[in-house]
Amino acid sequence: MAKTENEKRRSSLFFRFHIDLPLLAGILTLMSLSMFVVYSAGGQNIDMVIRQSIRLGIGLGVMLVVAQISPFTFQKWAPHIFLVGLGLLLAVLLAGDVGKGAQRWLDLKVVKFQPSEIMKLSLPMMMAWFLSNYTLPPNSRNTIMAFIIIAIPTLLIARQPDLGTSILVASSGFFVLFLAGLRYRIILGLLGASIPFVYILWNYLMHGYQKQRVLTFLNPESDPLGSGYHIIQSKIAIGSGGIEGKGYLEGTQSQLEFLPERHTDFIFSVFSEEFGFVGVCLLLATYAFIIVRGMIIASRAQEAFTKLLGGSLILTFFVYLFVNIGMVSGLLPVVGVPLPLVSYGGSSIVTLMASFGMLMAISTNKRLLASN
Secondary structure: OOOOHHHHHHHOHHHHOOOOHHHHHHHHHHHHHHHHHHHHHOOOOHHHHHHHHHHHHHHHHHHHHHHOOOHHHHHHHHHHHHHHHHHHHHHHHHHOEEEOOEEEEEEOOOOEEOHHHHHHHHHHHHHHHHHHOOOOOOOHHHHHHHHHHHHHHHHHHHOOOOHHHHHHHHHHHHHHHHHOOOOHHHHHHHHHHHHHHHHHHHHHHOOHHHHHHHHHHHOHHHOOOOOOHHHHHHHHHHHHOOOOOOOOOOOHHHHOOOOOOOOOOOHHHHHHHHHHHHHHHHHHHHHHHHHHHHHHHHHHOOOHHHHHHHHHHHHHHHHHHHHHHHHHOOOOOOOOOOOOOOOOOOHHHHHHHHHHHHHHHHHHHHHHHHHO
């Protein structure tokens, strides 16, 4: 007797392991590209490529494990994970390791990590859990409570200080609220309220080096050999790539080491110089494919919690991309956000891959329900 379509899907290896094949294809494309670009940006250091491959492999393992967890388990444990994350953020402020003028790391002897990375996942989970318990769109009371939930971890992370991560965390929470149907008059009111908040932020909350980054963003040529050096060299690299680029391993800004942080935050500049406008378009098309696929998964989810969580995770991925490219292009201040799945690094890769694991769990859970 011939198998039905649902039986064929159930027998699929990818389906049984809760893997969304189109999303996986886009992720693997970026990971493969990361190897080549890190090799070039890292001064053709094969050891750096090996370390990056290990981190990407760990990220894939994390994604696979998270994909096996039911979204209903995420929903059940969301408030508990959020409270643990807040406790770890408080522990960082009280007893965290200080490095490069920032107190972001927690050393547990066995492992050293940034609790703020946990909050990139636990905040959208908490927001989706909270809002899905009520009628949508949220009323005024629930909206105020949601903003309080967002504000607490955001301010704790900004206090470390870590402006880039605080932006990503805040955006992940706000996206849940936006997808829940936040009223436009409230959005307009927030935009109006942001004007006096900018004054408070500048005069009372921002550190001196953060103010300097903003001033450098507005006029990088005011200090071309100091605070403006990164942006100036980055824009030279991007512009000199032209249409087709200078060729792989032929970028002068990176190979002659004019470009600082070229294997991490400014790796997009290296890519742009070597592969030019055509290469950048193909790279952005890959990112667009992943984002569109993520939005399709979120839109097809059958529960409010999974819709809100999935939409927030993929939109936060977009913010990673938007902030990094805007930063290295001189369109945004430098805030230390890596190019997702391409920049050399560890913690951000694991966090992103865990979020993709959640998306895959949402996708396969929806298909399982549909086939029953």
